[in-house]
Structure formats: C-alpha cells, structure tokens
Amino acid sequence: MTYDFAPLFRTAIGFDRLAQVMDTAARNTGTSSYPPYDIAKTGSDSYALTMAVAGFGPDDIELVVQDGTLIVSGRVNTPQDEGEVLHRGIARRAFERRFALADHVEVTGADMTNGLLRISVRQIVPEALKPRRIPVNVGQPTQRVQHDTVPAVPNHTTVVEPDAQQNEPVPTAA
16 A cells, blocks of 8 residues: 655655655554554653563563664574473564654663563654744834935935934935
C-alpha cells in the first residue's frame, strides 16, 4: 500500500522523513508480536519503552541506534541444560524489533529488572528550534527629504518638509 503525501507537503517544510516513516510502518504490519512491549510517555519530553524479555540476560540483548531507528535484538547464546522439557512456554528465540525515532530523539539509557527491559528515550529540542519571540521595533517618525530640490553644489541645505505638528517655515536652498 502506498500513500500520497503530496497535498500535505504543499504547505509543510522539512517533513521529508514523514513519508519514509509512514512507508516503513505500512510495510511492518505483518511483523511478529514477540517480544511484547509497552511505550509510555513519562514526561513532557520523555518516554519509556518496556519489553518483556524473560529468559534473556543483559549480555543477550543488543541496542543500536542507526539512521533514526532504534534496533533492539536478543539472542540466547548458550541453551541451559534443564533436562527433558515436557512443555516449552517461555520463548527464548532470537528477535529483532525496530522503532522509528522522531527527529531530535535520543536513547538515554536502558536497564533490566525482573525480565523487563526498560529503555529510556528523551526528545531534546535544540535551542534553534524552540519557540522564540521576535521583538517588533518601534522607530521614531522619520523626516521625509525631497531629493529633487537639492542643489548640486558641495555646500548645500536640504529642503525638509515641516511636521504636521510644527508650523515652522521650510528652509530653502542658499
């Protein structure tokens, strides 16, 4: 399935990556649901990605940020000798999950507790992109100069129109 974002881009600037993210999301609709995960907003600019990774240790998990994508992968290196397994309900298969990161989003840390991998993510907006107020300068009224009445001599007097509030005579050329 392909989406046409051309109407949106007519009045938007700098959203080139949006089409790429949407295409990636549309292609990943048939991906596995393993391992399960939650994404929570923990603050105005921070998020937490929590993945259930039972059976994996910290050395079995790899986190990589590449080209605006967080890649979380897990591989169990050595199978544990548990004897004859009558039922296997704990999945220990290898996995790879990809999460698209918005612009100016960075992974700030990860920890594992009780089989849950928690990845902290924070959006850091650069100073140049933060809203800023632009002052409007208020200038003094300027006097209009009539350039066509200026004599072409080195020592000359400029003719200046009087202000509406003053009733002084207009100086003339000498």
